[in-house]
Amino acid sequence: MKCNFADTLLQCYFDGELSGRTAAEFERHMQHCAHCATELVDLDLLRGSLQLTQLYKPAPASLRRTINAYIHPVAPGRAVSQPLLWHWLAAAAAMLFIGLVLWKASPGLRSDDYQAELAGEIVEAHVRSLQPGQMTGITSNDERVVQGWLDSRTSFGVSVRDFANRGFSLRGGRLDTIEGRDVAVLVYERNGRPINVFIWPTREKDNPPRTGARQGFQWLDWRKGKLEFCAVSEADTADLERLQELISTSAQISRESH
Template sequence: MDCKIARDALPLYFDGELDRTASREFEAHLDGCAICRVALIELDALRTTLRQDAPRHTAPQLLRKRLEKFAATQAREGAPIHPRRGGSAPRWLAHAASIALAFGAGGMAVTLWNSPRHASELAQTSMHSQLARDLFASHWRALAAASPVDVISTDRHTVKPWFEGKIGIAPTVHDFAEQGFDLVGGRIDYAGDLRLPVLVYRHGQHLIDVFVLPDTAAMASAATIAESGYRIDPVKIGTQNAAIVSDMDAGEMARFAQLLAAAR
């Protein structure tokens, strides 16, 4: 890595936005370049100053109480879920919708597959649908991105430790190249606040994301969720909960799920 490239990579490295390979290249450059070291120290000093002396303004208790009360009242009155459906949306809703749209690749709308009646059911369903939406959104983002993986490797012995180093989870990684499902690599993605390891496979023209789910975020329903030609299948990798997202047909999805379930 020459100094010019390193200078561009420096803030990315500092902000934790470089993948491991690039970080290592940058660190190798850093060892031999005093100019970049000084620049990095300056960034660090600025951050330390800001975190010490530009303290976060915390929300006043009065405001917090007011909002908690408002939320409680709303919950009691059972605020409508789709208050303005079909009507002319107010301007802020258009704003909010445009923000929300920015998340989904190409602004694809996700339809809910269930319309619950009871509050508890509702909470449950929206949790699931939210997870499903997050997984779809992550898959579509990855498809739209320059590369769907952060660590490129067909070697499971590279992918597994990469996750371990990044998020302290070491999912079981297998390559099913012989069965037609090539391991492409891995990335880390968000579902809500969760950082999930994603194993990426390729089957012919299809890209397959396998989201490794913590026990707390298991897909409650074992049913397939389909949307715009894409599907989510809840699966097990050995005993670990996971979900496959891809545009493969049902038969291929089932075959891949079987391979994963048998993996040890």
């Protein structure tokens, strides 16, 4: 004989969807209803066979890889696409113009306030680079590829090193314009956060690192071997200091080996 309870109540009870009181009521009912008791066993057997036969399959690794690559766009040797290039050129031209105006209008600016102004511009350039699709001019974790790309576009020699084994993975490089002059930018990644290292030639003597913060970003600036470096990131200053040491040490070694 079919029981009126059987259809929905029994199923809700089995799926744990009944409130405590209703569940207790149903349990009392079941003591006298063979039909419901049997149905419950059937439902349980069905669930058991569905779960025991391992019908649940994990997603293939290729699917995970594709999604990860989409979220973290790093493709070796991929050049910047055409519309973005124009975007960069337009931005560079605007910066050049502003740079020239600033240069002419306020020669006194290039003194004590110089560092603050410079840091401001560099942080802005860093923020710009975080906009979607504008991460890098060349995206590659191969130091030779990035080296070649930068060498063909800059007149000052920048030595490119990947420090992935020390926790700073090379992600690429690009050109930017700071205060109206071309600067090379090396892009590293530390714990999922990008670090931009801006590099340009200088005539000033070597200078130990100076740090500061602006708009929630840390910067660390130093001069070595006629080049000025400024690293910017959301990362800790301690991380920037480690990267500074790695870059300075590797530059030393490559100079000595030549």
